[in-house]
Amino acid sequence: MTLVTMMTAHYQDILNDNFWLPFTPNKDFRNDPKLFVRAEGDYYYDPDGRAILDGVSGLFASALGHGRKELAEAVHRQMLTLDFTASFYRGHPGAFAAAKALSALLPPGLDRIFFVGSGSEAVDTALKIALAYHRAKGRGGRNIFVSRERAYHGVNFGGVSLSGLPNNRRNFDGVGPRVVHMRHTWLAENRYSRGQPGHGDFLADDLLRLITLHGAENIAACVVEPIAGSTGVLVPPVGYLERLRQICDRHDILLIMDEVICGFGRTGRAFASQSFNIRPDIITLAKAITNGALPMGAVAVSRDIHDSIINAGGEREIEFFHGYTWSAHPVACAAALATLAIYQEENVFAAAGALSGHFLQRLFALQGQPLVTDIRGYGLLGGIDLAPAANAGQRGYEVQKKLFDAGLHLKSTGDALIIAPILVTGLERIDRLFEILTRVLSTIKP
Numbered sequence: 001m002t003l004v005t006m007m008t009a010h011y012q013d014i015l016n017d018n019f020w021l022p023f024t025p026n027k028d029f030r031n032d033p034k035l036f037v038r039a040e041g042d043y044y045y046d047p048d049g050r051a052i053l054d055g056v057s058g059l060f061a062s063a064l065g066h067g068r069k070e071l072a073e074a075v076h077r078q079m080l081t082l083d084f085t086a087s088f089y090r091g092h093p094g095a096f097a098a099a100k101a102l103s104a105l106l107p108p109g110l111d112r113i114f115f116v117g118s119g120s121e122a123v124d125t126a127l128k129i130a131l132a133y134h135r136a137k138g139r140g141g142r143n144i145f146v147s148r149e150r151a152y153h154g155v156n157f158g159g160v161s162l163s164g165l166p167n168n169r170r171n172f173d174g175v176g177p178r179v180v181h182m183r184h185t186w187l188a189e190n191r192y193s194r195g196q197p198g199h200g201d202f203l204a205d206d207l208l209r210l211i212t213l214h215g216a217e218n219i220a221a222c223v224v225e226p227i228a229g230s231t232g233v234l235v236p237p238v239g240y241l242e243r244l245r246q247i248c249d250r251h252d253i254l255l256i257m258d259e260v261i262c263g264f265g266r267t268g269r270a271f272a273s274q275s276f277n278i279r280p281d282i283i284t285l286a287k288a289i290t291n292g293a294l295p296m297g298a299v300a301v302s303r304d305i306h307d308s309i310i311n312a313g314g315e316r317e318i319e320f321f322h323g324y325t326w327s328a329h330p331v332a333c334a335a336a337l338a339t340l341a342i343y344q345e346e347n348v349f350a351a352a353g354a355l356s357g358h359f360l361q362r363l364f365a366l367q368g369q370p371l372v373t374d375i376r377g378y379g380l381l382g383g384i385d386l387a388p389a390a391n392a393g394q395r396g397y398e399v400q401k402k403l404f405d406a407g408l409h410l411k412s413t414g415d416a417l418i419i420a421p422i423l424v425t426g427l428e429r430i431d432r433l434f435e436i437l438t439r440v441l442s443t444i445k446p
């Protein structure tokens, strides 16, 4: 009997052919649908009422867990006060308050905030800001961006051009901004490094090689995730980000850090740039900015960049021809304000840092499982490489399905599993996560 024929009535009521799922094998989903109908705390619930532990904070977003009443109330209040205004020519109190609250968490000086609707929009906005900045400085020829193999920066055309993931760029190549790529930072000799690998800072010199090849006078910015998340959690080698920073400084190249996954406590500090003690010129944010409750992203920009662009504009002239209908959406701002308040009041980032030791200890205990070929982790973010099956990506996909059936929701990319527990989770739920994972991995033959 197939799953379709086994499907209970409430599944039949929910499913149709109209909804096209993103980043999903749709045909397989129709045969074997995985649905969530409710969420609370660390758990999702399927239509049968079965609890499924959320091991990836929704998708790196629900840092405070699901169903937080404070957020629901803030959103409800805002909808009855000012449900919507666009921010073109008009402001509203929530936008200023959210920008201020966010600035208080950011590294000093990175406190000019451009709101957007998602991580992809944040990345594309950051690229445009970099171009506008160089133009304002009289360096309009700088329009090449440097990215990295295995990078994920969203799916808009800027992000796709930056992308270092073959499947995400292959079908859409050749139409975006000009991007050149450094090597990724995975090295075989660093396998099973807990935290930052000790070896590999030399990989930052790829930026120097690209400068030699293309000319610093043509390069606008270098864009990196502090920890490359979606590709399977590549933690930067000790000294690598520092070296990138030095090279950027020497050549007037902006350093953009994409903290869409790392931001808001994932690394034990508010932002990974603080954990790694690096000063980016621009930070892109999204996901946990509203605890995933509403779509929102932000670009945090240094005062120098912001002021250069604003001062280059004439009186009564728009200085930066960019923005979205949903930029600083009042309801998203209310959700962000309520989320940021909880981060502060509950000291969430420090609590995440304190849980990291136990998390990493359980994560690295998977070394030796026959299916596991590498493990990486930092803060509350972990990546596990699995031995591939006949086709690349097949193993990762099958394992995440088996995990779902066993009561654990994780992300897979290719043959890597990615773990990002809710930051306010407890030791016992971390233990439960790894119990399910260990049990499922041990039932699969390499």
Ligand SMILES: Cc1ncc(COP(=O)(O)O)c(C=O)c1O
Binding pocket: 118, 119, 120, 121, 123, 152, 153, 154, 155, 225, 229, 230, 258, 259, 260, 261, 286, 287
């Ligand atoms: C580092 C990074 N940048 C950008 C994005 C894109 O964000 P969104 O899916 O909200 O557009 C993601 C999404 O996972 C991400 O991990």
